[in-house]
Amino acid sequence: MAAFTPADAAFEPRVRESFAKQTVMATIGAALARVAPGEIDIELPNRPALAQQHGFLHAGILATILDSACGYAAFTLMPPDAAVLSVEFKINLLAPADGERFVARGRVVRAGRNISVCQADAFALLPDGEKHVATMVGTMMCVRDRAELRG
């Protein structure tokens, strides 16, 4: 995997400030665990209020943390005045999402001027190790010229 040099040395506070505005993260209880150039980890303690019909974490909640992991991984490499928007993403569910804690790890596959492609994987953190529960590939857009989008 490529090593990335961020255009903005202050990428970490910029990412953390933007993440803090994602109210949905507080609602589901997700936290930004790691910020590095082109890489983001988001952690989510499991809770009964986020389940699908069999008691597993709902795939849409996995998609929520994976999408933000992709978006902020791309955002680490963008210039200070840019905003990031998701164009599309796909998620494959690999195993039932049970366990006490999940982590979504996103990374940039290709950083473009306008379009970045990112990949993210979700793992259930179990007593005996990690279980790979989902994988995502998504397209993220760098938006520069729209005043209504901040951060």
Added chain:
Amino acid sequence: MAAFTPADAAFEPRVRESFAKQTVMATIGAALARVAPGEIDIELPNRPALAQQHGFLHAGILATILDSACGYAAFTLMPPDAAVLSVEFKINLLAPADGERFVARGRVVRAGRNISVCQADAFALLPDGEKHVATMVGTMMCVRDRAELRG
């Protein structure tokens, strides 16, 4: 689009009972609005607690209601003893998800014995009409032989 004949005449209470077990739906405030053979509508009032960094509904929350719309659309056509699981889905974001209310409309494109393909669209319900904000295509699996999966 094909018209579907459900294998189980009591598909509607079966869908409603399973949907009621999806605790995440109550958490985000989503409700099952319509159940028909091969078709599901899920409604979601917008709320500040579900936002991404610009104040729009987070794409993962759109994915949550679209995924359930796809899954339950497939579930309407499954036999009474089956469970439904998402194999994968992809979502394309078409426009910023703002507005007071959203609806996710899912429908079966192809119903197979083991695998069904579904499509779902999300609309923001605005004073002057509907705005198409996202489209999903997903693969849903019919699971018959696993006792731990109910409904």
Added chain:
Amino acid sequence: MAAFTPADAAFEPRVRESFAKQTVMATIGAALARVAPGEIDIELPNRPALAQQHGFLHAGILATILDSACGYAAFTLMPPDAAVLSVEFKINLLAPADGERFVARGRVVRAGRNISVCQADAFALLPDGEKHVATMVGTMMCVRDRAELRG
């Protein structure tokens, strides 16, 4: 579905000229059957040289005509000096692709300044009607400023 007004009244010859440069279309025997604002049909007679291991049309060849149907559907709505590139696409295979002839029907779902989202469906044309064999949703980019991309 929305009706589209092309930015360039001469969209049809522009599409046909570009399609004629896609040498792969002649190689597989595909032809541009219909060009309308935001809509493209591409036809492909089946031939033994395009098969996968069971004798069905290879999914990648379906993807080839579906991707071009998406790309040119978007291209009908672009300005005269633009080029179109595929950002990503996903295809779901719905039924075995057998039959003497296939058609890929693409249409624009959302036309944006830089990014368009398109959908395309492939049908096998059988004596007793059409069989829906695949569905695609893809993201197409409008490129204006790169001299090396023509048409």
Added chain:
Amino acid sequence: MAAFTPADAAFEPRVRESFAKQTVMATIGAALARVAPGEIDIELPNRPALAQQHGFLHAGILATILDSACGYAAFTLMPPDAAVLSVEFKINLLAPADGERFVARGRVVRAGRNISVCQADAFALLPDGEKHVATMVGTMMCVRDRAELRG
């Protein structure tokens, strides 16, 4: 990445025999370069007859070799009497596909009894190294009970 133990020790001749039936591979000039448990490499020399409108390799031809790389990666781990079919795949295009030679490298992410998830990457082989031109994630199905599907 997990190491896989094939259910069928004779997986390699089984894969090579099935690949040889994919007539489209001879048509486009692709060859099976490497067969290992859960991993497949397919090589494709570039040729003018496979181009899109700007002279790059058409995305659908990239999809063709990536899909077969995914399918046969899954097939290496299947029992001798099984057939493999593609359920769906998504491809993200990362860079223009030019160069004299391409390789598609597929690998199994999760091997299930019925459903396997695979990833594949395509690289242009250039004088100064490899250029990553596309990435795919796909779902492959193991089919056991259909006599009309062989290999």
